[in-house]
Amino acid sequence: MSFPDVAYIGSLNSEHYELSMLFLQHGKHVLCEKPFCLNAKQTRSVINFARKNNLFVMEAVWTRFSPAYADLEKDIQNGKLGDVLFIEADFGIVSPNDRSTHIKEFGGGAMLDVGVYVLQLPQFVWKEEPKKVTTVGSLYDSGVDLTETIILEYEGGRRAVLNIHTQLEMWNKATIYGTKGHVTLEQPFHFPHKVIDKDGKIKNYELHSSNLPYNFTNSPGLVYQALEVARCIKAGLIESPRMTHQESINLAVLEDTVRKQLGVHFEADDKEYP
Structure with missing residues (x-):
């Protein structure tokens, strides 16, 4: 049995949004390293696109x-x-x-x-x-x-x-x-x-x-995450119940709040995303 292609994104944080969207737009499921994106706006955009196109996407919080x-x-x-x-x-x-x-x-x-x-x-x-x-x-x-x-x-x-x-x-x-x-x-x-x-x-x-x-340290533990992605895709799921889309959005909102309180601002914070 063959599974649909899954793209694992482990690039620089600043590239997570663009690469996630690139693979999703080409019909690939995505497992993206944490942080999912630079901010909550980018995170919502990726998740909304995946949902609309019935594609699996998950933040790699192993x-x-x-x-x-x-x-x-x-x-x-x-x-x-x-x-x-x-x-x-x-x-x-x-x-x-x-x-x-x-x-x-x-x-x-x-x-x-x-x-x-x-x-x-x-x-x-x-x-x-x-x-x-x-x-x-x-x-x-x-x-x-x-x-x-x-x-x-x-x-x-x-x-x-x-x-x-x-x-x-x-x-x-x-x-x-x-x-x-x-x-x-x-x-x-x-x-x-x-x-x-x-x-x-x-x-x-x-x-x-x-x-x-x-x-x-403990990098062998990454296998459990990979197995979960395979399980979800085989079951026809577009998100994992152990790291849901909403949890990634909530996590991104918290990250935004912490950055704002410290005065850390990215150019991506000034942009809007579909």
Whole structure:
């Protein structure tokens, strides 16, 4: 059995919109790296076109397909943690000077580089949008964000505190606190192979092995995302229930809000998209 062609887009952030539209316009399904696009306007445009043409499109937030996250979701849904009231997550790396993170024209900045991962976590846990967003941080000379701390506030006193940095190696862990205990996603929290459960037990998640070297920690986990794309297309779906179109739009709106609060502005923010 053969499947329709799927284009995987892993280019510079500034090219995600144009390349996604190019492949969709030629009838190809699309899996586009995070951030989906530079802003919410571009993200809505891509999704609307895919929907109108019955094509699959998904933002490649590979975290959502991690076995550890699947278990976490079950624990939350069955009440194992009680009411989740607080989330903390850190993601800090030392970004080399020649990396696109520093370059505004490439859609750089901490938010669109590593910040997507911390923002998606409370979205994944609470499955709703915050009522208030507060951001403090600093910028590179190029005008994109170097670091930020984001506080997301939700109904019922729930809160997430998220730290992002591109010039400092951080814990890169995340902890979800409930009224019955907490769970820690060990480094790298965005695709962990080790989780400390509420009773202190360590859960280990074996990933695929390879004789070839990987560029990033736990890169074998990308296979789960690829399998989900194949599953959805085979089932005739145009979006994944684990990373829906609406979630990508909501994530893009949050990214826009954070950038605006820090004063990070792209030329794409001034344009309109069909």
